[in-house]
Amino acid sequence: MPPMDSTSTAFPGWRERLAGLGRAVLDLVLPPRCLACGELVDAQGRLCAECWGDIGFLYGRQCRVCGIPLPDVSAEAPICGRCLDEPPAFDRARSALRYDGVARRLVLRFKHGDRIDGAATFARWMAKAGSELVASADLVIPVPLHRWRLVQRSYNQSALLASAIGEDAQKPVLVDGLVKLRATASQQRLDAAERRRNVRAKDFALGPKARQVVPDRRVLLIDDVLTTGSTASACARCLLSSGARAVDLLTLARVVRDPEAPISI
């Protein structure tokens, strides 16, 4: 295994990058506002009392593979029916939030540029929800955007989360570890089978640096939302076929309902 230089593989200065994108600078002169609804709050990176009361943190008994809540099970390390039927390519997935209501507003505002200053707060929530995954990771890699979408949006929200998590945990981060080769159709309103057909492992490739450091490493893949897992599984299969020892997935939020139903994001 070649050694990893954490300074060269990290995403240096991501906080400055946020400032360059404008919002963080504005926050220095404007009063802090709730990340979800925009109400005035005491400090940057906070939710107002009402949103805090409504947000759904995921905790308690969960599937040991995909992390979906399993409230009525007695087994020590339960596994859900879906993971039994069709094990995902990743070893374990964990998420901080249930994707509905306040969490949905948070993700959408984060994703579409309004509130990227939430990255540090979201990264802390994610690191808590996935503490075992973060501790055992050798390398942190975000789910990539295709470059066209990157041009439209000017940043990859998953790369901001990966950078913050890696920096806090002192783990190397490769923001361009995975590259998306094909601009796939939007996943909105597709069911699970359609999503699997829409995105495949061959749609992704390893970046030049990742080709050297991924073999034999345990990779922590970072994304904003876990819906059916089709994108994360495609990324995981790409990493595994390139020699990764294992892949875990950590997301800010996850859908918790019938995974076969069409999902509107």
Ligand SMILES: [Zn+2]
């Ligand atoms: Zn609020």
Ligand SMILES: [Zn+2]
């Ligand atoms: Zn499961």
